[in-house]
Amino acid sequence: xxxxxxxxxxxxxxxxxxxxxxxxxxxxxxxxxxxxxxxxxxxxxxxxxxxxxxxxxxxxxxxxxxxxxxxxxxxxxxxxxxxxxxxxxxxxxxxxxxxxxxxxxxxxxxxxxxxxxxxxxxxxxxxxxxxxxxxxxxxxxxxxxxxxxxxxxxxxxxxxxxxxxxxxxxxxxxxxxxxxxxxxxxxxxxxxxxxxxxxxxxx
Amino acid sequence: xxxxxxxxxxxxxxxxxxxxxxxxxxxxxxxxxxxxxxxxxxxxxxxxxxxxxxxxxxxxxxxxxxxxxxxxxxxxxxxxxxxxxxxxxxxxxxxxxxxxxxxxxxxxxxxxxxxxxxxxxxxxxxxxxxxxxxxxxxxxxxxxxxxxxxxxxxxxxxxxxxxxxxxxxxxxxxxxxxxxxxxxxxxxxxxxxxxxxxxxxxx
DNA sequence: CGCTATCTGATAGTTCCACTATCTATGATG
DNA sequence: CATCATAGATAGTGGAACTATCAGATAGCG
Numbered sequence: 001x002x003x004x005x006x007x008x009x010x011x012x013x014x015x016x017x018x019x020x021x022x023x024x025x026x027x028x029x030x031x032x033x034x035x036x037x038x039x040x041x042x043x044x045x046x047x048x049x050x051x052x053x054x055x056x057x058x059x060x061x062x063x064x065x066x067x068x069x070x071x072x073x074x075x076x077x078x079x080x081x082x083x084x085x086x087x088x089x090x091x092x093x094x095x096x097x098x099x100x101x102x103x104x105x106x107x108x109x110x111x112x113x114x115x116x117x118x119x120x121x122x123x124x125x126x127x128x129x130x131x132x133x134x135x136x137x138x139x140x141x142x143x144x145x146x147x148x149x150x151x152x153x154x155x156x157x158x159x160x161x162x163x164x165x166x167x168x169x170x171x172x173x174x175x176x177x178x179x180x181x182x183x184x185x186x187x188x189x190x191x192x193x194x195x196x197x198x199x200x201x202x203x
Numbered sequence: 204x205x206x207x208x209x210x211x212x213x214x215x216x217x218x219x220x221x222x223x224x225x226x227x228x229x230x231x232x233x234x235x236x237x238x239x240x241x242x243x244x245x246x247x248x249x250x251x252x253x254x255x256x257x258x259x260x261x262x263x264x265x266x267x268x269x270x271x272x273x274x275x276x277x278x279x280x281x282x283x284x285x286x287x288x289x290x291x292x293x294x295x296x297x298x299x300x301x302x303x304x305x306x307x308x309x310x311x312x313x314x315x316x317x318x319x320x321x322x323x324x325x326x327x328x329x330x331x332x333x334x335x336x337x338x339x340x341x342x343x344x345x346x347x348x349x350x351x352x353x354x355x356x357x358x359x360x361x362x363x364x365x366x367x368x369x370x371x372x373x374x375x376x377x378x379x380x381x382x383x384x385x386x387x388x389x390x391x392x393x394x395x396x397x398x399x400x401x402x403x404x405x406x
Numbered sequence: 407c408g409c410t411a412t413c414t415g416a417t418a419g420t421t422c423c424a425c426t427a428t429c430t431a432t433g434a435t436g
Numbered sequence: 437c438a439t440c441a442t443a444g445a446t447a448g449t450g451g452a453a454c455t456a457t458c459a460g461a462t463a464g465c466g
Contacts, residue, residue, distance in 0.1 A: 002425085002426075003442085004425070004426050004427075005424085005425065005426080007443085007444080008424075008425060008426085011444095011445095012424095017443095018443095020443085022432080022433060022434085022442095022443095023431080023432055023433070023442095023443070023444095024431075024432045024433050024434080024441080024442045024443050024444090025432095025433070025434075025441095025442065025443075026442080026443070034334075034335065037333050037334050037335075038334055040330075040333075041330040041331075041333065041334050043424095044330070045326060045327050045330040047250065049423080049424090050423075050424065050425095051423090104392065107396075109392055109393075109395070109396045110395070110396060110399060111392055111395045111396070115392075115395075116391075117388050117391035117392045117395065118388075118392060120384070120387075120388040120391070121385060121388035121389060121392065123248060123384075124248050124381055124384040124385045124388060125385065127243075127244040127247070127248040127381055127384075128244075128377065128381055128385075130240050130243075130244065131237075131240050131241055131244050131373075131377050131381075132237065132240075132373075133374065133377055133378075136361070136378075139357070139361045140357045140358065140361050141385075143353060143354065143357040144354060144357070144382075144385060144386055144389055145389055145393070146353070147350035147351075147353045147354045147386070148350075148386060148389035148390045148392070148393040149393045149396075149397070150346060150349070150350045151346065151347060151350045151390055151393070152390055152393030152394045152396065152397040153393075153397050154342070154343045154346040154347070155343065155390075155394060155397070156394065156397040156398050156400075156401045156402075157401070158339070158342045158343050159398075160401055160402070170334075170335075171336065174331065174334050174336055175336075175339075176391070176394070178327055178330055178331055178334075179347075179390070180383075180387045180390070181323070181326075181327040181330075182324060182327045182328065182331075182344075182347060183347055183350070183351060183386065183387075183390070184323075184383045184386075184387075185320050185321075185323040185324035185327060186324060186347050186348055186351035187351045187354055187355055187358075187382070187383070187386070188319075188320035188323070188379070189307065189312055189314055189318075189320045189321060189324065189351070190312075190348070190351040190352045190354070190355030190356075191355045191358060191359065191379070192312070192313070192314045192318075192320065193310075193312045193313060193314070193352075193355065194352070194355040194356050194358070194359040195359050195362075196313060197359075198359050198360070198363055199359075199363070205454085205455075206413085207454075207455050207456075208453085208454065208455080210414085210415080211453075211454060211455085214415090214416095215453095221414095223414085225413095225414095225461080225462065225463085226413095226414070226415095226460080226461055226462075227412080227413045227414050227415090227460075227461045227462055227463085228412095228413065228414080228461090228462075228463075229413080229414070246453095252452075252453090253452075253453065253454095254452090
């Protein structure tokens with residue numbers, strides 16, 4: 001990383017400035033390096049924008065944020081918008097919201113629909129519908145939810161091992177953002193395997 | 204979507220041009236609208252770049268691509284690069300590749316390490332290591348892999364229902380790209396639930 | 407038939423983002 | 437003490453994804 005880039009991150013509020021020891025000399029310590037690694041992981045692996053990382057580190061640095069907000073902070077900024085194509089102004093999205101609300105209810109989850117995560121799910125489901133896969137939810141959503149619950153449980157257990165709050169918060173962020181990347185890659189590997197079993201070698 | 208944007212997609216090779224009926228008139232049919240929905244879903248929900256979408260539709264349109272390459276095409280272009288921070292030129296990455304190779308071996312998966320998916324996983328694991336979560340793999344990787352296998356199985360079963368090759372290929376792409384978004388959102392919802400159970404309401 | 411609104415294809419511009427380069431003042435270092 | 441490096445500030449660069457403008461042509465209306 002170039003010095004110029006680091007200064008850019010300082011300007012953007014991702015990284016605290018070094019301790020000034022003289023007008024042209026500042027000292028940086030291990031915490032700066034750690035933060036820098038976190039930033040790079042978020043940007044490179046998690047695919048977050050600089051603006052998103054700023055929100056996340058603001059949450060990490062604020063000792064008053066409740067944990068559930070932390071859990072949100074990382075993920076809420078990866079989520080994109082989706083508009084649909086053509087004249088259906090959002091019929092699919094409206095329907096998808098209902099599907100999601102039903103799922104949340106059926107699972108006994110306590111997040112109220114309308115939360116960023118629920119909305120993100122609705123957006124993705126609506127996109128599937130618009131693309132001709134309206135049967136996706138009934139076909140696989142439950143299995144997905146099962147797997148997600150499983151993954152979430154080990155995530156939270158893993159995270160809970162870090163007692164110090166600062167550690168906890170950082171691992172939550174890392175787990176949320178990079179965990180997505182880990183799972184996506186694993187899913188790909190498993191796809192290859194499963195398709196080999198179902199379809200054989202060719203086709 | 205503006206006309207200008209659609210023309211831009213045509214220029215970029217994401218969308219076939221309309222059938223020219225006169226020098227200043229072209230006709231577009233349902234297939235163009237379908238393709239357009241697919242493009243928007245990839246870009247907005249899947250987070251793919253225009254260049255990545257071009258690769259994907261090239262694969263979709265080529266009847267000679269084997270299915271396993273299709274499975275790759277969509278996912279391989281979502282994957283980012285990761286360099287690490289500072290002087291460790293890639294120790295973590297080297298170690299992560301070994302971890303991943305062992306996992307693949309242990310699972311009896313047939314994808315050779317070095318495949319894009321395996322490399323993506325290694326990159327993500329290396330990022331975790333660099334950020335101070337080197338214990339993540341042993342703590343949760345197996346559970347992740349279990350969940351990924353489960354998800355992949357229902358994915359492939361779902362996809363296999365589409366007999367026509369064109370349909371099959373499109374659903375593979377959709378399932379890969381948008382499925383990631385669906386699962387990520389579900390994981391977030393499940394996180395909220397699990398953390399409520401483990402940590403209680405506050406902290 | 408004439409006129410104007412609309413469409414096509416081509417080209418050039420715009421906006422945003424993530425950096426990167428340059429500049430000045432100042433202090434570190436051999 | 438001469439040179440080199442660094443802080444901070446500001447301006448510039450390059451790429452990505454559009455977006456606006458223009459010329460040529462014609463569809464459709466009166």
